[in-house]
Amino acid sequence: MKVTVLGGGSEIGASCLHIQLGETNILIDAGMRMHGEDQLPMLGMTDELGKPDVILVTHAHADHIGALPVVHALYPDVPIYATPPTADLMQLMMKDSYKILTEQSWLNQTLMPYTEEQMQQMLKQVLVLPANGVLKIGQTTVTAYRAGHIMGAVMFLLENNGERLLVTGDLSFSGGRTIPGAKVAENIQPDVVVMESTYGNRLHADxxxxxxxxxxxxxxxxxxxxxxxxxxxxxxxxxxxxxxxxxxxxxxxxxxxxxxxxxxxxxxxxxxxxxxxxxxxxxxxxxxxxxxxxxxxxxxxxxxxxxxxxxxxxxxxxxxxxxxxxxxxxxxxxxxxxxxxxxxxxxxxxxxxxxxxxxxxxxxxxxxxxxxxxxxxxxxxxxxxxxFGLSAHADASEMTRFIETLNPTYTLLVHGDDDARVALGDKIHPRFHPLLTENGETYPFDKRKEGKGVVGKKYKRNHEQERLRSYIGHVLLYKKEADETLKFGLCQNVHPKIATFYCDTPKGKLDKVEANRMMETLGPWGLSIEKFADVANRVLTFSRPYLENVNWDLVPDYTLSLQEIFQRLGIEDEAQQFAVALALQSIPDSHRHVDVEGRVGYKLDQKLRFQLSNLDLPIQAKKMNANHAMDKIRDYFADHPRFLRCGVKENGTENEHMLLSFDFPDSISDKEQKQISRDLMKQTGWNVAFSDSVRHEAFQPLLASLLEKNVAMPSVHIHDATVVTKEAKPENSAHIAEQFKQTTGFTLVFAEDAHAVKGTSGGASGPDDVYTPEVGIEPLENNQAIAVAKQYGEDYGVTIFKTGMKQAAGQPLMELHFISPEVAQRYGEMMQALSNEIGMAVTYAKSPKQNEIIRITNQAIPPEWEQKGNPSVHMDKAEVSVKVGNEPGEEAFAAVSREIEEETGYTLRLK
Structure with missing residues (x-):
């Protein structure tokens, strides 16, 4: 382990540490001195020390972030991480600092340390620390702890191969009126602590x-x-x-x-x-x-x-x-x-x-x-x-007690003048080896020897109360009453003696929640409360869109926590995490385990994974509230000339569906009905049925418009799907009858042909995406059929990600999951041959594998295009869009586009 002080060692200003831990190089903060000609840390030393793998920001004060544009210009590909409040505050503080530096440079006739463009480029690249405060950089684990000082300020614990280093940044244990004080993480026993010493030679006034x-x-x-x-x-x-x-x-x-x-x-x-x-x-x-x-x-x-x-x-x-x-x-x-x-x-x-x-x-x-x-x-x-003494820094007594609690082997004192550091170094017990750092110096350390800890009476801890307090700042999933629906809340406080949480709801109200009503915790929430409200409201309104593409087969058969399930599913999107947590509450209690610490585990067997994949469980909000759904349906049919109304048809909760009414239901073809059903299921989560009621009074005005004159009410024969008019047959009767048929689905008969009216019938052809076997082929057993399908994929050189078995009209139906339906359509011949061999119908999944399309696109985009962020998948257009910094030439774009389209079936588009 090596700690190099590039700035802020024997001073307050230009804080910057270069840390080598194992094979990982980390830069923590890059501040600026606001006075004098030498404003920057010793950034030139990084060439010899090693390029940083990551830059971590403790908080948003200028003496800790002011030089970041310079660092980013040197290492534009190195990620910069900060807490969400710090990231937001940096946007303001950097721009204000640039304004002040501009004024000072003009006044002193000196050169600016960086350009406005460099500052803007740096700010665009700031990433937010994960909500749980844990980041993995190579073999090094970074854990953030609240530091008190200002909103969003954190300490960083770095761990690698048994070595531990804690960098405090600026500390405050009281926190003042605005924010809580620093979190004293016990039992971490770092080998080295790098601690600020601003007020190391004084005690704060009352x-x-x-x-x-x-x-x-x-x-x-x-x-x-x-x-x-x-x-x-x-x-x-x-x-x-x-x-x-x-x-x-x-x-x-x-x-x-x-x-x-x-x-x-x-x-x-x-x-x-x-x-x-x-x-x-x-x-x-x-x-x-x-x-x-x-x-x-x-x-x-x-x-x-x-x-x-x-x-x-x-x-x-x-x-x-x-x-x-x-x-x-x-x-x-x-x-x-x-x-x-x-x-x-x-x-x-x-x-x-x-x-x-x-x-x-x-x-x-x-x-x-x-x-x-x-x-x-x-x-x-x-x-x-x-x-007046309103300091946001810890004083000498607090810092001394902090070191006693941490029990490190070495203590490096930074961020203080000589008087403060010397005084604090004298107060810290020699067994913690306090060192007064100097700018430009490197401090190497061997692995520490295990000590015996602190001798004395230990504080008797109430583990249950500590457990309850640990949920503050977490998103909780709970029921206020046993028969109520699930709710999301952001825990703001806890009353441990009565085991009650105080949670902000998405609607901005405060809920008091008994601890035994809490079903699950989704972990700490680091983003704004507006973002929490937005995510929670979207999921509680309609969870289906966030669950449709979840690959539950990635979850093993043994018991896992919610966070472990997120990791297995590869889910990082907040809304999708909320929806998955909601869905898991629908599984039977026999598959949901709660330990003595209140931690929840889920065991998903094959049947449950299948049910979750097909949303075949009572998942909350998998379909919209009926009124919202009807509004969506009316919007969907806003330009449809035949649509009349929609309403809820109740045949028990399980069979509840939306009944759609059209003036001429026979004019809606089977193919159109299937498309409407798919669209509305996707948009509302509701199954739909089509009313067969015909609006008789609609025939007369239609007939009048076709014949271009007033007509009497015709005779309607529902069973024969025939309409007989008393009007004489005009010269263009065949054309009018054809238009009438297309509009209504009914045959129009004129007066002179009324005697010849007969019933008509016709059969609808099967869907064009289902391949059926030849007559007489006996179906294979399901597992045998799946094995054959896998072999077909290998023989044809196409990846089949999953093979599922369904039932259609009482017969087995095999569903193949290709990377996209567009790729699936290339293999119609294969699916027909497979159907004939296994003796059952074969179809393909209509949803693409978005993560695979994103992965393939990321691999295909050349580095010189300077890709910005992850690609976006547009299923409705079969497109994948990418934002780039350098627009490629036509030939280069065409080559990459062909490669992506060949593998995914999706067209590449540049934003």
């Missing part, structure tokens, strides 16, 4: 007292007729300040006053509200009930740059603006206009870099200076200045 001081000082400044400017880090600190001030106002502890919010604070706060399941319970509750907890309407007023002068020319107020160290942005603008007036105040709430204007402002408050330099200009400071 948080409640600091919040009270801030609220009272702001209120007093405004009462005295001044403006209170709070420069705050837009990401994390600003949200804390907004909650503190609003809470004190709501409790009546300070007078009500307007809070103007400027800079990046507003869009960051809006991202925070999209992830209530990452927030603390009370804040998440306010987001659910009020729609927001930070930018409360009527109290917190977002400000546009062109409105700033109106703000400072208006009534006294509080202004919360970025950046937190006055290095640029909105807070620097306000400071220029406010610091000269003694009625105003600037209140600092976070860490101030040695070279930042904020640090000099603190020196001014101590009487060491009397002017402030902002953007190259000097300002006389007459306003009040003070600092």
């Amino acid at each position: 948080r409640n007292m600091e919040e009270k001081r801030l609220a009272q000082h702001v209120a007093q400044t405004i009462e005295d007729g001044g403006f209170a400017l709070i420069p705050a880090f837009a990401l994390g600190r600003a949200q804390e300040v907004l909650l503190v001030l609003q809470d004190y106002m709501e409790k009546g502890l300070i007078p009500t006053f307007p809070i103007y919010v400027d800079g990046l604070v507003t869009p960051v706060s809006r991202i925070y509200r999209n992830y209530p399941h990452y927030l603390k319970g009370p804040v998440a509750h306010r987001v659910r009930t009020n729609g927001d907890a930070f930018l409360t309407e009527g109290r917190c007023i977002p400000v546009d740059p062109k409105e700033r002068k109106n703000v400072i020319n208006g009534q006294p107020a509080c202004i919360v603006a970025s950046s937190g160290m006055l290095t640029g942005g909105a807070s620097a603008w306000y400071a220029k206009h406010l610091v000269t007036d003694k009625k105003n105040a600037v209140y600092l709430t976070g860490y101030q870099d040695e070279e930042s204007p904020g640090k000099k402002l603190l020196a001014l408050a101590a009487g060491e200076e009397d002017t402030l330099d902002i953007d190259g200009e000097s300002y006389q400071v007459n306003c009040q200045v003070d600092k």
Whole structure:
């Protein structure tokens, strides 16, 4: 194991670690220094250290992500992973950082560290960590743990061949008002911990007292007729300040006053509200009930740059603006206009870099200076200045106790000045070998020797309560009452003493769910709550589309957990996972096992796999609600001239179907009926039947339009499918009779031929996709027939992915699964020969093997096309579409297209 500190070792800024674990190279963070000429980490060392296999991002502050565009430009094919909130926040923070860097480069006449295009290209490539927080890179397993610091911040545990390394990133164990603190993962015992040390030489002041001081000082400044400017880090600190001030106002502890919010604070706060399941319970509750907890309407007023002068020319107020160290942005603008007036105040709430204007402002408050330099200009400071301890970093005591809990062999201290690191190194027990790192240094480690652990009385843990708490942030599948349908909920909190979960529903309400009502957990949810609601609503409305192409034969006969079944099926799409979890609840209880820890296992035998493949189980939402289905059916027939209505026909729950009525049902051919049935089953999940009732009154207006005159009501003979009119036969009677027949399915007889009316009959031909054996051939036993089919596939050189047996009209029917129905149609001769040999009808599956088509397409696309993402399969058009960065020439495209079409039957299309 080797850890190389490329930046952020003996400093705060430009955090960047290169880690070699076994054969895997990992880069964690790539931040930037916001001051001085040397802004970047020592990225040139990566050539010697080894190209990274992956880049991991702990959180979205600039000192951890600011240099990522440079890294991405060096290694454009290396994936970058972050949590979903971090990925969203990076979009904002990188663009704002670029704007500030542009202003500084113009002011200092220096070169930009990267281009806007490089930044945009990097942001497009950011990938989201799996919801369970576990990522596999080669032989190395990466596990993410909550770090507290800001929303989405994580620590990374790296494991490879018995070696373990924990990188903390920035830590906070209290988390403040906004988010929960860092998760202390016990019993992992890493060999090496790389830990931040920002506040390694101090203990935090009492948080409640600091919040009270801030609220009272702001209120007093405004009462005295001044403006209170709070420069705050837009990401994390600003949200804390907004909650503190609003809470004190709501409790009546300070007078009500307007809070103007400027800079990046507003869009960051809006991202925070999209992830209530990452927030603390009370804040998440306010987001659910009020729609927001930070930018409360009527109290917190977002400000546009062109409105700033109106703000400072208006009534006294509080202004919360970025950046937190006055290095640029909105807070620097306000400071220029406010610091000269003694009625105003600037209140600092976070860490101030040695070279930042904020640090000099603190020196001014101590009487060491009397002017402030902002953007190259000097300002006389007459306003009040003070600092408040609302740190989002762990202090010395917390970090020392954290190391005691982890019990590592070595502790590397980074992300702190010399005073902080030396002080923290002295506090950490020597048995944990604390090391003060330096930029550019590599620290190699041999495998640790097993220690005996920590001596002392162990805390008695309540495993059941811990188990229940572990579901917070997970998607649960539950029933509120025994006879109710299943529901999805996003667990926000738990009351362990009464074993009750508090879950957000897809409709935005809060459900209290008893633990014994929980049927399954789908694992942690890392995306936004809007995405959860969208996925859950789609599946609970109609689950069939997500289940039709699931290959249940991939699941073995022994008991597996839900997550293991997802892995066996190769399912990563959230909606498909929700649908599979829903489908599994329909299997008999004898095949569903729950252990003492509440974990659920499923044992799917051949019969159950067959039933699941054919959706032949009482799966919730496998067909739409009747009203939704009828709306879909009406839309389907919107342009059909013969359609009248649809309705539910109830012959018991199992035989419930939709009855379709047409004015002339005989005009709908057998082939058209089959197509309609397939389409509506796919769109609604309902079986349909066709009413044989004829709308007699519809014959007269049709006949009148054909004869182009008013006619009397004709005589309708249902059994003979004949309509007799009293009208004389016109010259074009044959043409009119043909049109009448096509429209109604009935034979038209004119008056002079009425005496010759006879019954007519006709038989419908069989479907053109079923191959039937010659008369007299005895059918083989099913297993023998399947073995013959497999041999036919080998002889004809075509892959048959699956052979299924069905019943049609009481006779056996073999269904062959080719890669696509388009390929199947090439082998009609083979299927006919097979039918004659096995003595039973043969058909082919109408659904393609989408994963195989995607795999073949991925293999066929040349690297120089620069494929973006996975191909999309369009079954309705028999097309597979791919997005590429470089459009190929006609000949190259034609060659690849022919290759894909030959193997899959699908046409290639470029997006």
